[in-house]
Amino acid sequence: MIFTPGIELPFAGHPNLGSAHAWLEAGGRPKGDDIIFQCGIGLVTVARRPDLTSGAGLAFAAPVPLRRGPVDPELVGRVAESLGLSDTDIVAAEWVDNGPGWLAVLLGSAEQVLAVEPVAALIGDLKIGVVGPATDGGPTQFQVRAFFGQGGTVDEDPVTGSLNAGLGQWLIESGRAPSSYIAGQGARLGRDGRVHIERVGGQVWVAGHSVTCISGSVVL
Template identity: 55%
Template sequence: MPTFSFQQVDVFSSQPMRGNPLAVVVGADQLTDAEMQAFANWTNLSETTFLLKPTVPEAHYRVRIFTPIQELPFAGHPTLGSAHVWLSQAENPPEGEVVQECGAGLVRIRRDGQRLAFAAPPLRRSGAVEEALVEKIAAGLGVARTTIEDANWIDNGPDWIGVLLPSRAYVLAVRPDFSILAGTRVGIAGRFSPEADGDEALFEVRAFSNRGTEDPVTGSLNAGLAQWLIGSGIAPESYVAAQGTVLGRAGRVHVDKVGGDIWVGGEVATCISGTVTL
């Protein structure tokens, strides 16, 4: 059985084991779809990625992203974690941006000191969420419908729905009923109160997957939230979002709008490095 270079990294935290873990298999071109899916199921992480040779000259590498049950065209923390691993393996890494090829197309990644950041991909679906679905989400979050200040489709590969709650306290108090939310990806956000919460971040974010779990720190959700919240004037063009608090994590997602691009970034730390036999 072939052996591959392997790393497990922690994304969106300067403190190891306080962000979102990602498994990365390097040089996985000979693996079949079924083998990739089986390994992702075995790791049981929110995502596992496989680095392959690009199929277009504009890209430096290609990545395939798998949850334990399906392949995703794009996801945020796998993008940054995969770029971190690719850069650690590259013989001649580029001076400027890194270009990743994935199911959603080409994604640009830049380095900013210790942080990596990706350019948020275009939303596949945006706009208001139908009222019946908002009412279902309110029930699934265990909040009154009137508590939801706004809801928007922010689908950038994963079909996220963004929900704005009145404050960070409301976000932290949510106890989701996944039997009601089943099949729906919901991300919630609420603003920090400087007096009660400090000024380390502007928003608290939580992500509830369509498979009945809470994700520790979520790049694709934060990218979609940024496009929505900045575009609607709710958020400034530069801010920090906190995520993972309820799960004992300390995720920090840095958002910056530069020109026409929204960059979503964070730090990445390698926790495990070695080989895997598949």
């Protein structure tokens, strides 16, 4: 079954998983095994595969990035400055753009990621994802943060499906992450979300728990 959700971004994770959750809860049943969403980036599959996602329920197939590959060193320097870091703090940088325009940087540790204090005036209109490996043996293997620059201000997203999709493809394919891991995101915002990443064959799946927060009906 194909849906066309009304979205402003070419691709985002929450609208796909949330819409699938709401539709299934309302009694919707796909004709096949999966639900297919038509997004700006193309068709995105949402699967009911808790076996792939540590019981998280719904997972979407990470789309092929619109832009990938290394970031120009001059831009890496600008990104480091905008995050309050030095060039040597950044282990690697990669374009992981699947619609929103994500540029990702890898730091040496999850602690470094949590300590980042972005400089709003320097970010400009960049969309920057920051990721670092956890070493404490806790429930998450990576810590992620997502920053949106706009008009001299910067916002941080608590949990970002599109960014984690791109990060999962980059980190797994480059050997920097195992084929299955859990990322934490939102801790600095008091949200502490969990994103489940798993590659099966050549496909990276991104999953998280979906819950109903509000429901209602329309009387015509």
